[in-house]
Amino acid sequence: MTRLEELLTTWIPTQRWFAGKGVAVDALRIEATHVLVPGVPGLRILVVAVAQNGRTDRYQVLLGLRAPDAIADELAHAVIGVCDSPADLRDLPSVVVYDATHDASMTAYLLDAIAEDRDDGAVRFRSAPGSTVHTGLRSLVLTGEQSNTTLVYGEEYVLKTFRRLWPGRNPDLELTSALARVGSEYIARPHGWIETDVVDPETGRTTPTTLAMLQQYLRSATDGWVLAATSVRDLYASPDLLPGEAGGDFAGEAHRLGAATAAVHRDLARVLPTDVLSPEAQARLADDMAARLHVAVAEVPELASHARTLYAAFEALGNMDADLPVQRVHGDYHLGQVVRTDSGWVLLDFEGEPAVPVRERQKLSSPLRDVAGMLRSFDYAARYQLVGRTDNSALVATARAWAQRNREAFCEGYAFGGGVDPEKHQMVLRAFEYDKAVYEVMYEARHRPHWISIPLDSIMALTG
Numbered sequence: 001m002t003r004l005e006e007l008l009t010t011w012i013p014t015q016r017w018f019a020g021k022g023v024a025v026d027a028l029r030i031e032a033t034h035v036l037v038p039g040v041p042g043l044r045i046l047v048v049a050v051a052q053n054g055r056t057d058r059y060q061v062l063l064g065l066r067a068p069d070a071i072a073d074e075l076a077h078a079v080i081g082v083c084d085s086p087a088d089l090r091d092l093p094s095v096v097v098y099d100a101t102h103d104a105s106m107t108a109y110l111l112d113a114i115a116e117d118r119d120d121g122a123v124r125f126r127s128a129p130g131s132t133v134h135t136g137l138r139s140l141v142l143t144g145e146q147s148n149t150t151l152v153y154g155e156e157y158v159l160k161t162f163r164r165l166w167p168g169r170n171p172d173l174e175l176t177s178a179l180a181r182v183g184s185e186y187i188a189r190p191h192g193w194i195e196t197d198v199v200d201p202e203t204g205r206t207t208p209t210t211l212a213m214l215q216q217y218l219r220s221a222t223d224g225w226v227l228a229a230t231s232v233r234d235l236y237a238s239p240d241l242l243p244g245e246a247g248g249d250f251a252g253e254a255h256r257l258g259a260a261t262a263a264v265h266r267d268l269a270r271v272l273p274t275d276v277l278s279p280e281a282q283a284r285l286a287d288d289m290a291a292r293l294h295v296a297v298a299e300v301p302e303l304a305s306h307a308r309t310l311y312a313a314f315e316a317l318g319n320m321d322a323d324l325p326v327q328r329v330h331g332d333y334h335l336g337q338v339v340r341t342d343s344g345w346v347l348l349d350f351e352g353e354p355a356v357p358v359r360e361r362q363k364l365s366s367p368l369r370d371v372a373g374m375l376r377s378f379d380y381a382a383r384y385q386l387v388g389r390t391d392n393s394a395l396v397a398t399a400r401a402w403a404q405r406n407r408e409a410f411c412e413g414y415a416f417g418g419g420v421d422p423e424k425h426q427m428v429l430r431a432f433e434y435d436k437a438v439y440e441v442m443y444e445a446r447h448r449p450h451w452i453s454i455p456l457d458s459i460m461a462l463t464g
């Protein structure tokens, strides 16, 4: 009979949220099993350590268990396999295990437990200060290209379950809660969270670690990426027009998004620490960018011919003779992280780069890093519909014009909303844009190789 570890070794690498794609799994160990609903049907939270190529990453698996003949058709797609029963279920020779995020009868438990501030063994469920969580709502899994798994309960809440676990409080919860405390209108209100203790392998300390965050579901939300892509599509349909003349012009939205971004940065600086980088710290920041480029060139040799310009931009940042104010920022800002609601733009997903340890993500950074992220995203939105088109040469200029118009509108909106004027900090902005483009080359190489030409073409255009 099969052990659960064996099933997980096959299943985890096929999941969208698995960060170690393309690298063989050397070993898999279940580090913790939290039994939330005992017996069958049952629900457990597993912390699974996956060793690959000398490093170990931790993932959260919400595991459903049922008797082998008791799995409903609608759960068939979520089945991981049949394995030996765990030690506490010895009266059953085997069980079917499945991804419990798809089982509304099990996920109801999570919402109930948050509403009751339950302590369940080593798992703590908490509602946010001042929130009364409503229960009895059925959950559905949000589909999409995600690093995590998000459940929507009724039309009221989303529960974002963090898949890759790093010891510590997830910045998404930390920053969203901080912004909620000052009444920010640009976030989805946090309603609760789930946490457990994880031993930090670096320090050996037991560290409260966020497993999930419950947040207001924004019913009327449309993804910023979808809106921008629609605008680009409209323009491509009439390429003789200038972006400002086309029906679906996005510049007004880009301006409002810039202003919303500045407001969020202002609030973060108000409630969380700020600093000014010392010249040494500035040099370290530039060195880190150069080190990331070095790794990327080794993995994607096409980058090599542009490396000199990129290194020069990082060096200029390192030697810059001007103050660089830093604060908590979003950290992975792009059009897929913002939604347009009836009342304006809302920023989501403050967790930063999921592949970076929480400790790193908590470091203060320049808000221009987020600005650069969004500018890169305008470039992506403009270019992605050209991927694979052989007739695209005429449209390249159109794409550039669209990205430029929205870049300017966003920067103007950012300055109008009280942020620094990004266009007046070209050296810093350029370094962050290059650094993000290098990150994207690596991201696409690992997750969406068919899109790698997007950041590579931008780097080519940016570096001349």
Ligand SMILES: Nc1ncnc2c1ncn2[C@@H]1O[C@H](COP(=O)(O)OP(=O)(O)O)[C@@H](O)[C@H]1O
Pocket (backbone or CB within 6 Å): 142, 144, 145, 146, 147, 148, 149, 150, 158, 160, 188, 215, 216, 217, 218, 219, 221, 223, 336, 337, 338, 339, 348, 349
């Ligand atoms: N509170 C919310 N209300 C409505 N939609 C949401 C909400 N939170 C997330 N979403 C949708 O889910 C997508 C992914 O959410 P996100 O927090 O960015 O997850 P991930 O870290 O996995 O990328 C968003 O782009 C948005 O479309």
Ligand SMILES: O=P(O)(O)O[C@H]1O[C@H](CO)[C@@H](O[C@H]2O[C@H](CO)[C@@H](O)[C@H](O)[C@H]2O)[C@H](O)[C@H]1O
Pocket (backbone or CB within 6 Å): 145, 146, 147, 225, 332, 334, 335, 336, 337, 349, 353, 354, 373, 376, 377, 378, 380, 381, 440, 443
């Ligand atoms: O999963 P997350 O949303 O936290 O972020 C990761 O995935 C993003 C892709 O979904 C990736 O963003 C890149 O692609 C976007 C278009 O899909 C584009 O708008 C962004 O500018 C580009 O960086 C993001 O980098 C990655 O961390």
